[in-house]
Amino acid sequence: MPLGFGRSILSKPIVAAAGAGTGYFQSEYDGDTSEGAYNLIGDRGSGNTWSTDDSYSVMFWFKGTTADIANGAWTVMRMYAASEQSHTVTMNSNGLEPIIQGASGVSVVNYFPGGTTFADTYLDDEWHHCAIEFKSGAISNSEIWLDGDKKTLGGNGVTSGGPSTNSRYFTINGTKTAPGDVNGTGTNFRASSMQIADFWYKSGDNNAINLDSNMSTIYSSGWQDLGTDGTASSTLPTPQIWLYVDSDGDLQNGGTTSATFAEQFGSGTGGNWIQSGTGGPE
Amino acid sequence: MTHPFNVNDPVWLNDMSGRVNVPAIIIAQPITDSNLWTIEFDGDNEYGLTGQHTVEFTTDLTARDA
Numbered sequence: 001m002p003l004g005f006g007r008s009i010l011s012k013p014i015v016a017a018a019g020a021g022t023g024y025f026q027s028e029y030d031g032d033t034s035e036g037a038y039n040l041i042g043d044r045g046s047g048n049t050w051s052t053d054d055s056y057s058v059m060f061w062f063k064g065t066t067a068d069i070a071n072g073a074w075t076v077m078r079m080y081a082a083s084e085q086s087h088t089v090t091m092n093s094n095g096l097e098p099i100i101q102g103a104s105g106v107s108v109v110n111y112f113p114g115g116t117t118f119a120d121t122y123l124d125d126e127w128h129h130c131a132i133e134f135k136s137g138a139i140s141n142s143e144i145w146l147d148g149d150k151k152t153l154g155g156n157g158v159t160s161g162g163p164s165t166n167s168r169y170f171t172i173n174g175t176k177t178a179p180g181d182v183n184g185t186g187t188n189f190r191a192s193s194m195q196i197a198d199f200w201y202k203s204g205d206n207n208a209i210n211l212d213s214n215m216s217t218i219y220s221s222g223w224q225d226l227g228t229d230g231t232a233s234s235t236l237p238t239p240q241i242w243l244y245v246d247s248d249g250d251l252q253n254g255g256t257t258s259a260t261f262a263e264q265f266g267s268g269t270g271g272n273w274i275q276s277g278t279g280g281p282e
Numbered sequence: 283m284t285h286p287f288n289v290n291d292p293v294w295l296n297d298m299s300g301r302v303n304v305p306a307i308i309i310a311q312p313i314t315d316s317n318l319w320t321i322e323f324d325g326d327n328e329y330g331l332t333g334q335h336t337v338e339f340t341t342d343l344t345a346r347d348a
């Protein structure tokens with residue numbers, strides 16, 4: 001065997017048997033950029049709810065431009081149980097803002113670098129990785145990493161407590177405007193046409209994921225295989241949600257919380273819902 | 283803290299209540315340890331909103347041309 005051939009094989013990343021992380025999912029707009037894109041809704045079923053706390057960790061890959069955030073801002077994810085009670089991550093052309101609307105207030109941290117820095121760097125139609133550890137209270141409780149770089153945060157430092165109630169639904173890519181057990185009520189607000197891959201979420205996990213220690217496992221000059229359970233061979237805590245599109249183009253949830261994920265549009269016909277087994281951040 | 287908007291910047295308000303593309307102007311940036319922006323509605327809007335309003339989330343605001 002030629003030496004060069006052997007090196008090329010050995011240098012390839014090891015991909016889990018089920019092909020975690022090879023693909024992505026995305027909604028396109030149907031022409032109506034305020035409602036006409038799909039939410040991806042995780043439904044726990046009647047009588048069940050998501051479990052949330054005053055902290056959470058979330059990681060995801062995203063690819064797109066400001067044109068893909070056509071509704072003012074992009075609600076990356078939201079557990080929206082009642083008015084002012086939620087776990088929410090939003091992004092716009094200025095930056096990124098995780099939020100907890102809790103029993104005793106609204107806690108916000110954010111990364112807004114100013115000018116057009118965020119859009120120029122991260123909304124350039126290339127894949128980028130975002131990792132967030134968020135705990136309400138002092139801003140220093142929280143971390144946001146983009147492409148393996150730890151960012152300096154702003155925010156309000158408010159202690160919010162966890163949401164006073166939880167929803168049976170968890171929404172990725174947008175939010176319903178009506179809170180609670182929404183499944184068809186309200187409109188699809190702040191859904192984007194961004195490409196999304198490898199979505200990881202765990203509530204009540206601040207610092208347990210330990211981004212300072214584990215970033216090289218999560219992101220190392222590019223995509224890292226976290227496996228079919230999202231733990232990177234038990235290096236990371238077990239997520240409640242671990243969504244990836246496998247090499248067959250199927251959406252897989254390797255998280256521990258039982259839920260059925262399905263796309264849903266708010267009005268009109270909905271745009272195209274895309275699940276691709278290739279073209280992800282790998 | 284770096285603020286994405288300055289006083290008197292024209293913005294669109296898209297808030298968590300589902301109000302979309304409401305024209306407004308920044309009146310006051312957040313003070314230390316607060317994330318509360320003061321905006322004033324600018325012209326007509328379909329929601330009948332007038333006067334000044336407090337915005338909690340920075341992502342509720344996006345720049346618009348004057």
